[in-house]
Amino acid sequence: MGAKVPRIAIVGAGFTGTMLAVQLLRKLAGPAKITLFDRRGAFGRGLAYSARNPRHVLNVRVTNMSAFDEDAQHFIRWLWANDSVRGGAAGVPPSGHAFVSRATFGAYVEDVLRAAIAEAGPRARVAQRVADAVGIAIAPGGARLALADGASVEADRVALCVGNFPPATPAPIAPAVAESGRFVADPWDEEAIDRIRSDDTVLVIGTGLTMVDMVVDLLARGFQGPIHALSRRGLLPQAHELTRTYPPFLDRERLPRGLLALTRRIRREVRDAASRGQDWRSVMDAIRPLVQDLWIALDEDDRRRFLRHLRPYWDVHRHRMAPEIAREIERLRAEGRLSTHAGRIASSGIEGGRIKFTFRPRAGGAERGLVGDWVINCAGPETDYARIRHPLVSSLLASGLARPDPLALGLDLTPSFQLIGREGRPTPRLYALGPPTRGLLWESTAVPDIRKQCAQFSARLAAELA
Numbered sequence: 144m145g146a147k148v149p150r151i152a153i154v155g156a157g158f159t160g161t162m163l164a165v166q167l168l169r170k171l172a173g174p175a176k177i178t179l180f181d182r183r184g185a186f187g188r189g190l191a192y193s194a195r196n197p198r199h200v201l202n203v204r205v206t207n208m209s210a211f212d213e214d215a216q217h218f219i220r221w222l223w224a225n226d227s228v229r230g231g232a233a234g235v236p237p238s239g240h241a242f243v244s245r246a247t248f249g250a251y252v253e254d255v256l257r258a259a260i261a262e263a264g265p266r267a268r269v270a271q272r273v274a275d276a277v278g279i280a281i282a283p284g285g286a287r288l289a290l291a292d293g294a295s296v297e298a299d300r301v302a303l304c305v306g307n308f309p310p311a312t313p314a315p316i317a318p319a320v321a322e323s324g325r326f327v328a329d330p331w332d333e334e335a336i337d338r339i340r341s342d343d344t345v346l347v348i349g350t351g352l353t354m355v356d357m358v359v360d361l362l363a364r365g366f367q368g369p370i371h372a373l374s375r376r377g378l379l380p381q382a383h384e385l386t387r388t389y390p391p392f393l394d395r396e397r398l399p400r401g402l403l404a405l406t407r408r409i410r411r412e413v414r415d416a417a418s419r420g421q422d423w424r425s426v427m428d429a430i431r432p433l434v435q436d437l438w439i440a441l442d443e444d445d446r447r448r449f450l451r452h453l454r455p456y457w458d459v460h461r462h463r464m465a466p467e468i469a470r471e472i473e474r475l476r477a478e479g480r481l482s483t484h485a486g487r488i489a490s491s492g493i494e495g496g497r498i499k500f501t502f503r504p505r506a507g508g509a510e511r512g513l514v515g516d517w518v519i520n521c522a523g524p525e526t527d528y529a530r531i532r533h534p535l536v537s538s539l540l541a542s543g544l545a546r547p548d549p550l551a552l553g554l555d556l557t558p559s560f561q562l563i564g565r566e567g568r569p570t571p572r573l574y575a576l577g578p579p580t581r582g583l584l585w586e587s588t589a590v591p592d593i594r595k596q597c598a599q600f601s602a603r604l605a606a607e608l609a
């Protein structure tokens with residue numbers, strides 16, 4: 144009898160799950176059976192790259208969006224090769240300083256998967272299954288995945304690549320508002336967005352990239368009405384600009400000790416850079432490869448301090464808008480069609496069939512009111528797994544196979560991405576990659592981080608299975 148063929152189940156087939164499958168196909172020496180499960184059938188695209196609107200562009204330059212860490216030009220070459228069929232790639236310069244549509248990137252990832260399956264030939268089988276995984280049981284002989292349709296599937300290893308979850312409803316949102324049919328709890332719920340009329344007034348919770356996305360989406364649908372966006376600090380993402388490469392200024396082996404020293408060091412570098420005519424963006428980009436090391440080097444108190452005080456500033460400088468989108472947002476603000484407000488929501492209710500908010504302005508002074516026909520919640524993905532209401536998450540927590548990380552940024556994981564259970568022990572056979580690893584690495588939501596994670600993890604798994 145031949146050796147048993149290892150079965151690997153990947154739950155979620157967005158960029159993370161797909162790249163894990165691709166890397167496993169490249170690295171597994173012998174036969175294997177890989178099954179990709181995706182509840183939306185978004186193989187290769189996931190939530191981020193399923194956008195149909197061509198004006199939804201990547202918020203990362205083409206040069207940093209290759210599927211392969213060791214081949215930075217891979218996406219650029221694909222764009223050039225596919226220029227005639229995809230459109231929009233003609234202007235991509237060799238530097239890769241360009242922002243193509245997210246749909247184009249989704250098509251690229253689909254192609255990368257197709258090519259990896261073809262290259263692997265009959266050795267490895269890849270199945271793509273449209274199914275919602277709702278539970279996992281671990282036994283000494285293997286794992287068993289329960290699917291929403293009642294079926295179950297056996298696997299030797301399970302990787303959770305479940306991506307981001309919709310935002311939590313902020314506490315001051317009254318049940319009457321949340322259940323009014325005019326509160327869009329999930330900004331990616333296209334059917335809800337379809338109901339907004341072109342002259343309605345829209346209130347948005349959040350002023351980050353998701354809010355920007357929503358505005359772009361509404362305009363593409365012919366929306367003409369006023370938009371009010373509110374967040375605690377009212378900060379908008381900064382715009383990308385063409386920058387010069389900046390020399391590394393932090394030494395991985397001798398990183399500044401503690402958050403205060405680190406912040407001072409970065410501020411000093413930004414000042415020095417400015418005095419030499421260089422932009423702060425270049426300094427931020429130079430830190431990029433070290434961000435995970437910097438996070439790991441911080442103790443838990445400093446991580447909490449960072450989340451409480453610095454995160455909003457980090458987010459708007461790190462996660463930037465494509466320049467053309469930034470210009471559009473500026474134009475809408477200048478025309479008074481988009482207003483941003485800084486403050487905390489104090490109360491909410493329904494008045495005359497419309498939604499009313501009051502908020503306490505950050506600058507102080509009396510409470511202010513906003514009235515609209517719709518509220519779209521763009522407060523950022525819910526990361527606290529204890530509050531996520533998906534059957535798979537609830538069952539993993541209830542059975543003790545998983546627990547949230549101490550800062551409620553994702554799942555608690557070992558450095559090799561194995562889940563840690565309720566009792567603090569690694570859960571055999573079960574792993575998570577991509578956004579759920581935020582607590583471990585902080586930055587693990589963008590393509591450059593995820594592609595590296597998938598390559599490293601699959602090399603380890605392939606060695607283990609060999």
Ligand SMILES: Cc1cc2nc3c(=O)[nH]c(=O)nc-3n(C[C@H](O)[C@H](O)[C@H](O)COP(=O)(O)OP(=O)(O)OC[C@H]3O[C@@H](n4cnc5c(N)ncnc54)[C@H](O)[C@@H]3O)c2cc1C
Pocket residue numbers: 154155156157158159160180181182183184185188189190191192200201202203274275276277304305306307356535576577578588589590591593
């Ligand atoms: C709108 C948006 C734009 C972005 N733009 C960029 C960008 O320009 N550049 C960049 O680097 N990063 C960007 N990101 C970050 C993005 O998170 C990563 O690039 C990457 O797409 C994450 O992929 P993922 O597969 O982990 O998650 P997702 O794309 O969220 O995919 C997860 C998939 O898992 C499926 N799933 C979840 N639970 C289950 C289950 N129980 N059973 C079956 N299937 C399940 C979901 O249906 C989904 O298809 C963006 C994110 C968003 C939301």
